[in-house]
Amino acid sequence: MREIAYAKINLALHVRRRREDGYHELETLFAFVDAGDELTARRSERDELIVVGEFATEIADPFGNLVSKALAKLPRPDGLSITLEKNLPVAAGLGGGSADAAAVFRMVRDTHGLPEDWRQQAASLGADVPACIDSLACIGRGTGTELELVENDLGGTPVLLVNPRVALSTGPVFAAWDGFDRGPLPEGTARDIAREGRNDLEAPAISLCPEISGVLDVLRETEAVLVRMSGSGATCFALYRDADTRSEAAARTARDCPNWWQLSGRLR
Known part of the structure; x- marks a missing residue:
């Protein structure tokens, strides 16, 4: 299996207020670029992650990586051995880790299906993860997890x-x-x-x-x-x-x- 973890950009990002829970109330327009990190996977006896690519050394703890965390949240009858080619810089405003996790969700969805609470599981990994799963232009509200589609007249730009x-x-x-x-x-x-x-x-x-x-x-x-x-x-x-x-x-x-x-x- 092979998935591209499409780079996320915020075409607009309006911060409305600080919430009592410590998060911020946002309104944002998500868009996605047709390139990013690349994940390849094969079935294995247990889950494992190998990180390669230009920015591999910036991921100090593979077990703390969102790919590993996504695997832990998705029940399956067998494991996945994943190679993550880290092409996007880390801590860069591109949702790289979130896009990587979302690519795992797509892999599991295509092979085994997702659990009923997959949206909550995705949001628990990060506010950008739900939008990254389909990687389509959309509006995000709340912390960014309340999504609605938008007429995308920028596709192909x-x-x-x-x-x-x-x-x-x-x-x-x-x-x-x-x-x-x-x-x-x-x-x-x-x-x-x-x-x-x-x-x-x-x-x-x-x-x-x-x-x-x-x-x-x-x-x-x-x-x-x-x-x-x-x-x-x-x-x-x-x-x-x-x-x-x-x-x-x-x-x-x-x-x-x-x-x-x-x-x-x-x-x-």
Whole structure:
């Protein structure tokens, strides 16, 4: 079995309030890139995980990885030996671990089916995991787990992801949010929401990781139709009218900022 753990981006992310349970009330537009980590699996006597790829060394504890945690939550008559090719940077605002866990859910769904409480099990692993299972453009509310489909008129749009190779944990970014409610997510299609929306975590993320500002500046100098930070950062994305313009931007960014990580793809 083989699954791509599609990179998640937040085309818009509005933080409305801090909740009494310590979490934040969110309204976000999830979108997914047609590339990401890759998982291959075969049946085995017991569950096991092997991590390879560019960012494999950033996963210090394979047993604490969300892939292992997802396997532990899904009952099956046999085990799965999974090789995770870690192509996405860790703590990057791309939902990489959540997408990896979601890919395991899809593997088990296709071979054995999922338990009735699979949505709750997915949410217990992380707020992004439920959206990552189908990896379709959708609106997330609450902590991000209350999902509704959106008219996706951005499918196929060329996208460039850029990360300055600085890990940025989600918790400190939310803690640095100023607590001011700047209003709800706009209504309309995915294009409408992305164009009129914002990312309320961009300013607090930049306060912790100034390199994000440099990435945004570089992307804004290209012929992008939209440039924004994803999630809690530090990855930023740019959407383009066509693949040639995106490729030119990717080549220019690689030339001018060779130490940055980047990924080209299309929105699903």
